Amino acid sequence: MFSEEIQKALMEEFFSENRESLDRIEQGLLKLESNPGHKELINAVFRDMHTVKGNCRMMGFPRLEELTHKAETLLDLMRDDHLLMSQEIGSLLFNVLDRVRKTLLEIAQSGSEGIADFAELMQKLDYCVSHPQEKTADSAAVSISLTEPAPPSPATAQPETKVPTRDSPVTAPSESDANQSSAPMESIRLSLSRLDTLMNQVGELGASFNQLKYVITQKPDHIDQLLEVHGKQIAWLQNEVIKYRLQPIGRIWDQYHRLVRDLAVAIGKKVVLDLIGEETEVDRNVLTSINELLGHLIRNAVDHGIESPEERTRMGKSPIGRIILKAEQKHGQIFLEIKDDGHGIDPVLVVEKALSTGLITVQQAEEMSETEIFKLIMLPGFSTAKEISTISGRGTGMDVVQNALNKMGGTISIASTLGTGSTFRMSIPQTMAIVPALLVHESNETFAIPQVNVIELVSFYGGEIGNNIEGKMQSPMVRVREKLLPLIPLQRLLTRDGPRRAPQREIERLLAATAVHVAVLHAQEHLFALEVGAILGHSSLLIKPINRIFSHIPILAGTAVMPDGSISFLLNVQALLAGADELG
Amino acid sequence: MEKKMALIVDDSSLARMMVRKFFADGFKDWDLLEAKDGEDALAKAQGQSLHLALIDFNMPGMNGIDLAEKLLEKQPGLAIHLVTANIQERMQLRAEAIGIGFIKKPINQEKITAAMQGVAG
Numbered sequence: 055m056f057s058e059e060i061q062k063a064l065m066e067e068f069f070s071e072n073r074e075s076l077d078r079i080e081q082g083l084l085k086l087e088s089n090p091g092h093k094e095l096i097n098a099v100f101r102d103m104h105t106v107k108g109n110c111r112m113m114g115f116p117r118l119e120e121l122t123h124k125a126e127t128l129l130d131l132m133r134d135d136h137l138l139m140s141q142e143i144g145s146l147l148f149n150v151l152d153r154v155r156k157t158l159l160e161i162a163q164s165g166s167e168g169i170a171d172f173a174e175l176m177q178k179l180d181y182c183v184s185h186p187q188e189k190t191a192d193s194a195a196v197s198i199s200l201t202e203p204a205p206p207s208p209a210t211a212q213p214e215t216k217v218p219t220r221d222s223p224v225t226a227p228s229e230s231d232a233n234q235s236s237a238p239m240e241s242i243r244l245s246l247s248r249l250d251t252l253m254n255q256v257g258e259l260g261a262s263f264n265q266l267k268y269v270i271t272q273k274p275d276h277i278d279q280l281l282e283v284h285g286k287q288i289a290w291l292q293n294e295v296i297k298y299r300l301q302p303i304g305r306i307w308d309q310y311h312r313l314v315r316d317l318a319v320a321i322g323k324k325v326v327l328d329l330i331g332e333e334t335e336v337d338r339n340v341l342t343s344i345n346e347l348l349g350h351l352i353r354n355a356v357d358h359g360i361e362s363p364e365e366r367t368r369m370g371k372s373p374i375g376r377i378i379l380k381a382e383q384k385h386g387q388i389f390l391e392i393k394d395d396g397h398g399i400d401p402v403l404v405v406e407k408a409l410s411t412g413l414i415t416v417q418q419a420e421e422m423s424e425t426e427i428f429k430l431i432m433l434p435g436f437s438t439a440k441e442i443s444t445i446s447g448r449g450t451g452m453d454v455v456q457n458a459l460n461k462m463g464g465t466i467s468i469a470s471t472l473g474t475g476s477t478f479r480m481s482i483p484q485t486m487a488i489v490p491a492l493l494v495h496e497s498n499e500t501f502a503i504p505q506v507n508v509i510e511l512v513s514f515y516g517g518e519i520g521n522n523i524e525g526k527m528q529s530p531m532v533r534v535r536e537k538l539l540p541l542i543p544l545q546r547l548l549t550r551d552g553p554r555r556a557p558q559r560e561i562e563r564l565l566a567a568t569a570v571h572v573a574v575l576h577a578q579e580h581l582f583a584l585e586v587g588a589i590l591g592h593s594s595l596l597i598k599p600i601n602r603i604f605s606h607i608p609i610l611a612g613t614a615v616m617p618d619g620s621i622s623f624l625l626n627v628q629a630l631l632a633g634a635d636e637l638g
Numbered sequence: 639m640e641k642k643m644a645l646i647v648d649d650s651s652l653a654r655m656m657v658r659k660f661f662a663d664g665f666k667d668w669d670l671l672e673a674k675d676g677e678d679a680l681a682k683a684q685g686q687s688l689h690l691a692l693i694d695f696n697m698p699g700m701n702g703i704d705l706a707e708k709l710l711e712k713q714p715g716l717a718i719h720l721v722t723a724n725i726q727e728r729m730q731l732r733a734e735a736i737g738i739g740f741i742k743k744p745i746n747q748e749k750i751t752a753a754m755q756g757v758a759g
Contacts (some may be wrong), residue, residue, distance in 0.1 A: 064652065109653075111723065112744050311727075318737075319734060
């Protein structure tokens with residue numbers, strides 16, 4: 055295709071660049087042998103191999119291209135931490151170098167790569183590629199199917215990951231895509247050594263159970279001691295098994311690239327999605343629910359948050375919008391953040407809309423802080439009228455997000471600056487299975503409050519009540535450590551559908567009581583005191599999803615079976631606060 | 639007729655040489671700006687009015703998509719194509735989400751002609 059002269063110049067460049075690249079690869083591999091995890095080095099070696107491969111393709115040497123391509127694939131695995139440099143891999147790659155150099159020499163002499171046969175070498179490369187050993191994983195492992203039990207909530211069964219696209223030049227997300235992304239979640243790999251440890255513990259549990267049986271009949275005064283041992287063993291097992299259920303959140307995040315791309319292409323926007331904290335581990339049940347709400351928030355951010363490239367340019371922003379999705383784990387909670395640099399939420403429009411739909415009164419609107427105003431978009435009645443919610447910067451159905459959070463006992467806060475963008479911060483429990491909880495009694499029922507929300511417990515008797523409880527703006531308040539906190543009687547929240555006392559009567563009731571028990575709770579940035587009938591104590595509860603019949607009651611987050619066989623409800627602390635606000 | 643300007647970014651000197659030949663051969667109404675990596679490209683594109691950018695994905699320093707983002711910030715309407723042989727799906731989606739096209743390696747005259755169809759003006 056080129057003149058002989060040009061072809062000759064290209065070949066000269068081909069040889070000289072390959073020579074330089076191969077020399078650098080050799081140097082890099084030598085250094086990697088003594089420093090196997092060195093990211094920069096692996097990257098550099100990968101790039102040089104990539105260049106050599108590209109050169110061979112450009113100049114039409116398919117055998118060399120195939121060989122260097124396989125070597126590149128191997129290096130790519132090392133880049134992604136799926137494979138660690140070892141002596142074996144080092145030797146293999148040095149072998150590749152030698153063969154490539156030799157063949158290049160042949161090409162220099164004869165002009166063709168001849169009948170170079172790399173079959174054996176390529177087989178070895180293929181073997182290494184198809185048997186990657188995770189740095190940390192043991193070589194022996196078993197797979198455990200997690201298909202049973204099925205995910206409990208019907209709402210989580212179909213995560214909304216598909217986006218309708220008007221015209222997508224590549225491929226629309228298909229059924230098989232969805233299957234691919236969910237398939238790996240159905241089973242986990244467990245190292246044999248971990249399974250053996252588990253076996254051992256179960257064995258010991260059996261032994262201590264036999265001991266317990268013996269002691270109960272023969273040495274009753276030793277029961278307490280044995281029960282304690284037994285309890286510890288069970289707690290250890292619970293913790294261990296929960297760990298097996300944890301999965302890196304990045305597993306569900308991969309599909310968001312497709313979500314963003316399809317939406318951006320469909321509506322003519324330019325959007326970059328950045329993911330931070332993909333390695334954060336979450337219980338796989340929680341993962342499904344998270345997927346639902348994150349998908350919703352990302353869709354909204356692309357659809358309503360990020361402006362068109364033209365509008366962004368006009369505003370002096372980069373034409374490319376940016377969405378940052380971040381996860382981190384702290385104190386058994388997962389913190390999720392979705393931040394976009396779009397046009398933000400207009401609090402004035404939100405208030406107008408909330409007023410027009412009767413969600414709030416003028417007086418309430420005047421007293422609301424900006425944070426409280428943004429929270430309005432999460433209310434079920436808010437985002438039904440599409441055209442208005444679009445102007446306010448958020449799409450329809452934010453109550454879907456709120457519901458998903460309620461189910462998990464999670465919380466959300468919204469920050470937004472007009473013209474600059476919005477940030478949604480959420481916290482959810484890392485696992486929903488076993489929750490350390492405070493048990494309280496109210497209206498003949500036992501309720502559980504997640505321990506993470508509890509700050510302290512205070513009981514007032516006799517004269518202390520009048521000294522510490524007062525009415526302010528007709529609402530009961532309690533003084534705890536010199537701080538005046540809103541006092542919310544649980545009883546009042548439970549009778550939300552029936553006749554209720556006027557707030558003033560509520561204060562009178564409290565002041566007339568002989569004892570008032572409160573739990574000081576926090577829901578994100580808010581502190582408040584929950585008044586309960588009695589404080590029972592602490593317990594770790596196995597939480598089950600709430601029955602469908604009760605699922606419309608936002609303050610209930612789950613159920614647990616108590617030692618005596620009765621059922622108690624787990625309270626959603628965030629919803630308690632919201633519920634109290636609604637009641638006024 | 640005023641000449642248009644294309645930016646070619648590739649860390650392989652052979653690849654750049656190849657593209658240079660294609661342009662010298664078939665696209666005489668184009669000027670070519672060559673850069674060996676992202677930093678180099680940004681420095682050379684400074685103050686220039688570009689019509690087309692052909693960018694290698696795998697480069698030392700910033701990758702092709704990061705460079706494309708930076709170029710788009712300076713010149714929102716610029717037609718950009720990533721020149722790659724094989725690319726991870728997530729990278730491809732990321733590129734498409736900011737409106738970048740692809741040219742599959744090896745590059746040739748036809749593929750460059752096709753990429754020029756999308757150039758404004």
